[in-house]
Amino acid sequence: MGHTIDEKRVYADRTGAETVLIASERGVVVASLSADRVGEFRLDHRTAARDVAANGDRRAVATDEDVLVGRYEPTGFGPAVAVGFDGDDLLAAGPDGRVARLDDGWTTLGTVETPRAVHGGMVAAADGVWMVDQGLRNVGLGDVRDVHGRGMPLAATDDGLYRLGNGWMDERSDAFGVVSVDSAERRSASSRTQSGDAADDRAHAVGEDGTFVREAVGEWRAVETPGDPVDVAYTDRATVAVTEGGTLLADAGEGWRTRELGVGGVSALAVRG
Template sequence: MAHDLTIDEKRVYADRMGAVEVLVAAEQGVVVASLSDDRVGEFSLDHRTTARDVVADGTRRAVATDEDVLVGDYSATGFGAAVAVGFDGPGGDLLAAGPDGRVARLDDGWTTVGHVDDPRAIDAGMVAAADGVWTVDDGLRNVGLADVRDVHGRGLPLAATGDGLYRLGNGWMDELDGAADVVSADDADDRAHAVSDGTLFARDAVASWTPVDLPADAPPVDVGYTDAATVAVTEGGTLLTDAGDGWRTRELGVTGVTGLAVQS
């Protein structure tokens, strides 16, 4: 019988191979792919469920599913159905949002911090929702915008909305015109990408973005970063990687993809 590696065992294996793990949330479950530079190695359906979102932070991981929020080796937490998960900054508590708009923090158990209208994404203590961007502390505080579809909450916060991409400075300032669905950034390496009007853009400088040609039939639903590469995934299950020499693709054999996370 095959031995299912624990997260710690997988990390030891990945370290030996000089690889990182990319977690992909899909309607069939969670796919885990090994990535070395921009080369995708082994990948498999690691857990069967209807996954709506996935997040990783160091050795930690969490998955939002139609039944519950799963952590670690897919242990249930008792949250119930979830549509978004995110950590409250590096090393911070896990946050989750349900389809009913409830936003809660996991400590000894789940503590509800408030409700939003139609939550879409969580990143570093910020929640993207139909009724704006919300910051999480002991409660929820609305910090503006509407029809927010994705958010990057670390460093220079960015928000993807139905009428444009915005950055948070002295209020929300224009970054990119057009309906934006996805935004991701790696502040340490000054990398950022957004999907606007069905096109992937890479940031050159503040408020300066360049379209990116992709060898895929559809735009990414999420973008992430390793030390060596930019990683993206489409709804149809195409994983794209670029370490500076052009994009490589790998079909993962799943559909209904909603997001990815890099676990290094």
């Protein structure tokens, strides 16, 4: 007999469990993950969720009506397609291209063409990568699908995967839609690399040729995944991914475990620290 999203799935060993947030067309799913084992999961809030972001205990959700924070409290932004944290600052992008920062209220920083992702003070859009400072500054590329804005920035575009150094440098050709990198802010002291170099951080990219893991700067290796992830994130003990059809994937070093969440139209995930 199949299980539904409203059922609670609990494993006996909850030691070291972390919380994963998933944005779907039905709403926000919250799942408990211990290493690569999915425990309890539930539909935590019903809405058409387009994106989700987390920064420590803080979370934000982009929906067709508003940007929600905390226990899904409205912020007055209006319809949103992407959210992300730049340090402690929450940024959001609307379907009309408006990008704003939440202070006492929302402060508009500028507009971009067809925003797709917000991360670490950068915005991925059809007209390139935009960097947030006092406003918005275009830093190049085009048809950008995703961006990682911290440390050594990476951008996934319709033309390839790029790394920002002295200008944008090619990492891989072909179309890419997802890029994710583990961040020093999220990592616990025990899981940090000895060098602390961003190039040593876990990183994944998903494109038309499949899923790739970074082994060194400019070196990516194809890996098999049970489905095509629409987003990838990290806990201290595992790499976590999710497919559009609602399959949660987790790999703690012994291959991917999967769990069907019972939702569709999945667009993003985030790990709540």
